[in-house]
Amino acid sequence: MSTTSSHSDPMEAEIERALAPGRFVSDRGCFRFVDGLEQVAATVGRLVDDEPVRAATLYETFLAGCYEKAEEVDDSSDSFGMFAQSLISGWITSRQAAQASPQQTAARLLAWMDDDQFGFCHRLEREIATVFGEAGIAAFIDQIRSRFEAADQAATASAGSDQGDQDARRRSAETLRWAEALRSLYTARGDLDAYVDLTERTGLTTDDCLTVANLLVTRGDPAQALSWAERGLDLDANQPYPSFAAHSLTELKPRLLADLGHGEQALETAWAGYRKHPDRYSYDHLMTFVPHAERPGWHDRAITVALDGDRYLPAVIELLLHTDGTGRLGQLAARTSDCSWEGVGHHTAEQAGAALEPGHPGDAARIWRAQGMRILEAGKSKYYGAALRYFEHAKRCYQQAGQPAQWQQVVDEVYAQHGRKTSFLPGFDAVVTGTDPAPQPSFLDQAKARWSRHTPK
Structure with a gap:
C-alpha cells in the first residue's frame, strides 16, 4: 500500500519514512525501529540553536506521528514510549529557545496529558522537570496546582463532613494524580516548603x-x-x-x-x-x-x-563469597540440606560450587548435584545440557573428595527417578562411563529413516 502526501517541511518526509506507516513492528524489532527514529530525531535536535521554531514544529509533528503509529507497535520493552517522551523534552527545549510563552507551553503539555491514549505522558513531570527553565517549571507548577486545588475542592464538596468521607476524598484518583505530579516538581525544584505543605494536606x-x-x-x-x-x-x-x-x-x-x-x-x-x-x-x-x-x-x-x-540462604552465600569466607561457606554448605541447595538459583550456586572445589570438594559436589537435580525435577529439557555439566562437576568433585559411594548414590537416584527422560539419558550415560556419547542422527536423517519405513519398495 502506498500513499502520497505533501509536506511543508522536507524533514516531515524523513519522519514519515522512519515511522513506516502501515508496517507492524514486533517486540523483537522494536529496538531497531526506535534506533531509526532516534537518528531522525537527532537531526531535528540539531535545528534547535538556529531554527528553534521549526524544530518545535517538527518535534510536535513527530510526536503526533508516534500516536498515530502506536497501534502498529508491540512496545513491550517500552522503548517506543520512552522515545515519545524524549520528543516532548526536545519540544520543550525548542519552545524555550524560541522564547515561547511558558504558560502556553505548560497548557499544551497538560492538554497532551489529558488526552494520552497510549501512556506517552505517564509520569511525564518526572522526566521533564530538569528540561524546563525556571519560568517554564513555575508555569507548569502553577497550572498543575490549579488542577489539584480544583480536584480537591470538588472531592471535598461531594464528601461531606463524615471522617470516612474525608479519607475517601484524600484517595480521590484525580487529587492523587496531581498531588504526585506536584511532589515530583517540588522535588526537582528543591522547594522544601511547598513539598511539606502539600504533605500536610494529602497525608x-x-x-x-x-x-x-x-x-x-x-x-x-x-x-x-x-x-x-x-x-x-x-x-x-x-x-x-x-x-x-x-x-x-x-x-x-x-x-x-x-x-x-x-x-x-x-x-x-x-x-x-x-x-x-x-x-x-x-x-x-x-x-x-x-x-x-x-x-x-x-x-x-x-x-x-x-x-x-x-x-535467606542465597543472601548469606553471596555475603560469604563477597567477604572471601570460603571456610565459613564450607561450614554453611555442610549443614545445608540437598533440598535447600536445589532451591538456590544457578548463578549463586555456581559461584559457591566453584569457590568450594579446591578446599571442600565434597561440599562442592553436593551443590553441583543439587543444580543438576533442580533441572531434572523441573523437566526443563532445553537445560539438559547444563544439567549434564553440573553432573560432570559433581562426579569430579566426589572423586576428588574420595567419595565414590556418594557419586554412585547420585547415579542410582537419577536412573530411578528420571529413567524415562530419554533425551537426557544418553548424555548422562556418557558422564557415568566417562565416554563420549554416541553420535545421534540428525533431524533429517531421522526423518528419512522414518519415511523409508512407510514408503513401498
Missing part, C-alpha cells in the same frame, strides 16, 4: 519523609534531615511490610549521625539494620562506620550473625 508517607530528608541533606542541614528520617522509620514501623523508602532511610540515618559527630551511635544504628537483613550490601554499609583497627572483630561478629538462625 505524610514514608516516601515523603525520605524526599524531605534528602532535600535537607542537599541544603546542608543533617540535624533536620535526621529528624525526618526517624519520622519516616516510625511511620513505616506501623506498616505490615517494610517499604523501599524505609530501606533507604535505614541506610541514611547512620550517615546523618556520623555527619553530626555521633560515630558510636551511627555504628550502633548500622549494626541494628544489619542484624535485621544481613547481606553483602548491609555488610558493606556497616563496615563504613567501623574504625579500621576494629574491622576484623566486627567482621567475625557480622558473619556469625548471618550464619545464626534461619536466614
